[in-house]
Each structure stands twice: as structure tokens, then as C-alpha cells.
Amino acid sequence: MIQSDTVFDIAAIFRQLYGYKPAQIPELPSAAAERSYNFSPRAPMLTNPYGNSYYSGEDTIGREVFCPLTIMVGQIEYFFPYTVIGFEREKMIKETEMSEAGGTAKQIISMKDWSISVKGFVIGYQEQLPGDELQALKYVFQSKEEVRLKSAYSDLFLSADDRVLIYKLSIPEKPRVIGVRDFAMEMKSDSILKLTIDSNSK
Template identity: 45%
Template sequence: MAIATLNTAFDLKELFEQVHGYKPAKIAGLPDTIQPAELPQIGANARKTTNLYGQALYGAADTLGYEVFCPVTIEVDGVDYVFPYTVVGIRRAKTIVEEFMTELDGDINEIVGNRPYEITIKGFLIGINNQFPDDQIKMLNDVFVYNKPVRLKSAYTDIFLHDSDYVLIKDMQLPEKPKVIGVRDFTLAMKSDTIFTLYVD
């Protein structure tokens, strides 16, 4: 059986075989293949341009004139620093208190709460015409040395930080790039920062 999406047909049996090592048996009532004439025609305007909260998925054109998907913007004191060539990873854990039961199998688990989001941003700083991107490196360092919470703006992270997009930048890395002039890769490690109001009687 094949499935069609965006005018492209995928053979599900072949995909299944790639993952599991064998093709599944024929399923009664389902055709083995789909003829090109049966493929649904999806218009070019079907592309999704915003996330579920209305945040734009695409940013301004990059230095080569291409549209950028999910650029990252870090706001520091009202100034936006844009990092277009990035990928974002998100991790979060729960705080669980475990109590072991004497002479019984298992234990009692109490979920105390959720830990902050741990966010990793990896990207590239690319100089125009393969020139050294010292201005972008300084921009990255200015963001890092600002020792207060900053706002993280991205259509991806907005899904998780929709209620509060403030983060603390914990770590910055720019690894060695021998024999490379115009490109520097970097990593920023962050954690979400929630502002609590403490009332004292």
C-alpha cells in the first residue's frame, strides 16, 4: 500500500521493511499501489506559516536570499538579536520523591513538580562573502554576558514557553574551527526562568 502526500507517493510496505526487516502481509481491502491519477492534488498555498499560537514559522531572508525556517531571536533589554541558522533541542524532567515499601514489591512515587525546561541552541555564525564574522561573535558574547533573564523568541520554543518566554543562559561554546574563516558554530545552553511573586505576612 502507498500513501500520497504533497503529490509524492510513499510505499508503506517498503518503509515497514526498512524498519522491521520484512514486508507485512497483504491487508484485505487495501490496494497494493496507488496510481498517479489517484494522488490528491495539494495546492502550493497549503504550507503552514504560523504555529498554533500565531507565531511566524519563517523569518526574513538570510544572506543568500533564502527564507529562514524557525529563526531564533534573543531579546536583551528591548534589543532583538537574531540568529537565523539554528536548531533547538528541549529537555524537561519531573521531580519525583520515591518511598520504598518495606517487605513489599515496588515503591510509592510522589510527583512533586516539573523541572525547568533545558534548552540547547546550536547554530552557525556566517560572515558575508566568507569573511570572519567577528560582529556576530561579539553579538553572541553580548547576549551571553548579560547576567539577567532574557526573552527567547521562536515559533518552536513558543509552544513550550508560551506563558513565559524568559530564560537564563547557562553556557556558551564556540569550538575550534581550523582552516575555516567565514563560519563559526556555537552552542547556547539555557533553562526556562519563571518569575514568582513571594508574599510575606
């Protein structure tokens, strides 16, 4: 745990960078709120459909983190607690003009790769430049092979096929907070197809 006179407001940093306040560990509403909205409280959802916890690891002051990101390069894990992840995917569709009926006939050919965007920030020890964390970002980006994306959120889209290639890393030149640097990465999913060859075929 960092011992420092400076207190970083993580929620405020998220709001400044990404425009929203991150979710806290869910708590049951107060009795007054229950009477006002007339609903029955439900147990908080702590795991995704694959059984992986939405809360894991620790932030700089020892609290559990909501949907942190771990990137694996080989057997080495790099942990990034303050991140948001976006997914985008397109279908490859063949369209054929219908001269008589008008419009087009559409045939789904395949699904393209997932385009994945990651934004986050790293915090240095005792208000210092987060050199170790920036080095970790560099090592992750410079990997010449696919890396593995580990997050309870990304599992909803990638499941077991969590291999990705990192196409771009950007670190803005102007820090918004001393000791805090934000970053962004662009990735694509890298599912590897295994070909089975029939030895009896001619």
C-alpha cells in the same frame, strides 16, 4: 543581500554540523508523486498553535528562514537565522518504598526547569570572519539578567514564559568553512513566580 562570488550551501552546512537537511518552504507534491503515493495534498502549516509564523526574517541571500531564533537582551534583539533548538525537562518525584506490596509509591512534587540547547552557525560578510555576529553572541551570553527566547519552535514549549538564563557559550576553535563559525549555547528556563500578599492576614 550579500554580493559575493562564493555561494554557501546552507543545507550542506546544516547536514555537516547537525546531520540533517533543514526543511524548505513546503511545496505541493508533483502530480506523479500524488499518483505514486495516492494521497491528497494539504496546505502547508505556516504558523504554530499560538499564531506565530514558522517562517520569518531573511538569510544571507534574502530567503525566508524556517524557525529562526531571536534573543532579546532588554529591548535589543539579536537575530540568529541558522539554529536548531533542543529541549529537555525532568520531574521531581518522591518515591516511597512499599514493604508489603512491593515496588514504590510515587508522588510528583514539581517540574524542573527546561534545559535548552541551541546549536547554530553565523556567516561573515563576503567570506570574512563574522566578527559582528560573534560579538552579538558575546553580548547575549554576558547579560547579567535573563534574556528572552523568541522562536515559533521554542514557543511550543515555553509559550509566554520565554525567559531563560544562558549557562554556557561555546565556539569551537577550528572553523569548518571560511567565513562560517558554529556555536552552541546551554540555557535553562527562568520562570519568575509572583507572590501575592494578603494585606488582611495577620
